[in-house]
Amino acid sequence: MKNPWLWYLGFLGIQLDLRLELKKRETIKTKIKEYRKELKITQEELAEAVDVTRQTIIALEQGKYNPSLILAYKVTKALKREHIEDVFEIENEDLNS
Amino acid sequence: MKNPWLWYLGFLGIQLDLRLELKKRETIKTKIKEYRKELKITQEELAEAVDVTRQTIIALEQGKYNPSLILAYKVTKALKREHIEDVFEIENEDLNS
DNA sequence: ATATAATGTAAGAAATACATTACATCATAT
DNA sequence: ATATGATGTAATGTATTTCTTACATTATAT
Numbered sequence: 001m002k003n004p005w006l007w008y009l010g011f012l013g014i015q016l017d018l019r020l021e022l023k024k025r026e027t028i029k030t031k032i033k034e035y036r037k038e039l040k041i042t043q044e045e046l047a048e049a050v051d052v053t054r055q056t057i058i059a060l061e062q063g064k065y066n067p068s069l070i071l072a073y074k075v076t077k078a079l080k081r082e083h084i085e086d087v088f089e090i091e092n093e094d095l096n097s
Numbered sequence: 098m099k100n101p102w103l104w105y106l107g108f109l110g111i112q113l114d115l116r117l118e119l120k121k122r123e124t125i126k127t128k129i130k131e132y133r134k135e136l137k138i139t140q141e142e143l144a145e146a147v148d149v150t151r152q153t154i155i156a157l158e159q160g161k162y163n164p165s166l167i168l169a170y171k172v173t174k175a176l177k178r179e180h181i182e183d184v185f186e187i188e189n190e191d192l193n194s
Numbered sequence: 195a196t197a198t199a200a201t202g203t204a205a206g207a208a209a210t211a212c213a214t215t216a217c218a219t220c221a222t223a224t
Numbered sequence: 225a226t227a228t229g230a231t232g233t234a235a236t237g238t239a240t241t242t243c244t245t246a247c248a249t250t251a252t253a254t
Contacts, residue, residue: 068242
């Protein structure tokens with residue numbers, strides 16, 4: 001990399017990459033943790049109730065991914081909520097992922 | 098396969114396999130097609146609106162898979178419905194998949 | 195202070211949602 | 225009767241969810 005302009009372009013590229021990465025991985029805010037604590041159940045118990053691993057619950061609580069509809073529904077019911085949207089807050093920001 | 102009992106067991110196994118296969122792939126009834134026709138839009142138009150391919154819309158209309166939450170949400174809004182559950186009817190049968 | 199329960203992190207394998215391409219069928223209009 | 229638009233099927237590839245295993249950290253109780 002001799003040419004500093006090319007180098008700079010590369011740098012911009014990396015920045016863009018990081019932003020896209022954030023945009024993709026970021027949000028899908030959920031109230032799972034909040035509601036789970038209200039019900040005084042552990043991650044493990046919730047996991048068993050909806051038939052996934054504890055890792056999956058952790059990832060969901062941290063908004064790390066976009067769950068399948070059925071899983072979102074099961075979690076909603078396990079947390080005694082009526083609508084999926086009560087637990088998973090989907091915002092316009094998420095809508096370009 | 099000389100022993101007919103073994104053969105029969107194998108046969109039962111295949112039957113079970115087929116049933117499980119159905120159970121997995123089957124349902125997730127949706128009203129996508131119904132609501133889409135009400136709005137007089139084509140599969141292609143809906144696909145563009147929610148930013149997936151037409152193949153994906155076809156698969157969803159046929160209940161061929163369990164969409165991601167965000168996709169389910171986008172489709173719900175594109176069809177002018179309030180709740181995801183209005184469009185995707187998740188039933189107890191689906192809950193062991 | 196230390197054992198134990200609960201939560202978090204990481205990395206790789208497995209399953210499946212979704213994309214892509216190409217072609218087939220069906221309906222409707224001309 | 226045939227062109228055209230809308231819908232359906234199939235096969236293969238890519239991306240992301242979910243599982244598995246193992247270990248690290250934090251909270252709680254004794």
